[in-house]
């Protein structure tokens with residue numbers, strides 16, 4: 507058999523084997539907590555090898571409950587999970603050495619130093635990176651000798667990440683990795699995640715920072731009330747959604763004076779226009795403001811973003827936000843309908 511024949515036979519076998527096609531596959535996942543709360547209500551997910559996949563959602567949407575099933579920390583009530591082709595709950599011994607897990611809360615012994623904590627962890631990890639290398643990767647090299655209880659919240663998150671990286675994982679699970687980090691720490695973590703991805707690591711992360719998902723994720727899914735409401739690349743998820751124009755009117759100018767073409771039905775000084783015709787509507791607004799000699803305070807116009815998509819979904823996908831209260835989202839449908847005339851104006 508030639509090399510080429512062997513390679514194509516291997517590729518055929520690999521693609522026929524299904525589960526190995528994706529680093530993570532979930533089908534029909536359900537999770538119900540004691541007491542009967544259904545946190546995960548039938549989720550399908552595919553995460554490709556070597557991509558960064560972000561799981562987004564409102565508070566209590568079920569992100570952590572889902573990720574714990576993918577990590578093999580709990581069995582699903584029903585449905586199947588495959589990580590690197592194996593069941594992470596039933597075949598834990600085979601899967602665990604190949605994955606890295608950064609939980610939302612680390613819970614380290616507070617009297618150990620960062621280096622001692624990492625050494626303890628490395629002792630349970632086969633083929634672990636050297637501890638100084640892991641600490642250096644997350645920017646904690648200079649804090650190696652500091653006790654955990656003296657680390658800042660952000661530094662503890664970095665230590666969590668260092669531990670997740672110790673085993674050189676093929677698949678890395680990061681549950682809100684940048685919560686509590688300052689802007690610089692967040693950027694550093696993004697750089698690290700990109701570098702890991704470029705090195706072939708598959709990364710699944712949860713985040714509340716839409717900018718983080720927009721900047722990092724190759725693909726993403728947005729969860730709400732235990733379900734995946736939408737998924738795709740950031741561009742696919744934002745496609746067809748309206749752009750947004752925001753400004754405040756001076757007190758003496760009523761919103762009713764706005765041009766009729768902008769459907770100016772809002773009251774209050776703060777106005778938001780959502781439109782599929784950003785250039786035309788912005789032009790009409792600016793012409794009107796110039797002619798009427800009205801200053802538009804805090805004028806801000808932007809194309810559809812993940813934030814728009816997220817807010818639409820959170821507000822329209824079957825009710826309000828658990829524990830949070832639904833934001834006022836105006837009349838835009840959850841999924842953009844591509845209708846150029848679909849515009850709404852509302853007061854903030």
Ligand SMILES: Nc1ncnc2c1ncn2[C@@H]1O[C@H](COP(=O)(O)OP(=O)(O)OP(=O)(O)O)[C@@H](O)[C@H]1O
Pocket residue numbers: 539540541543545563564565566567568569570571572828
């Ligand atoms: N051990 C538990 N017992 C009962 N209910 C739970 C338990 N853990 C989580 N829940 C509930 O399940 C729902 C989903 O929680 P989960 O932590 O998965 O959401 P999340 O999307 O990660 O939220 P957040 O963004 O706030 O971290 C919530 O309503 C939560 O209160």
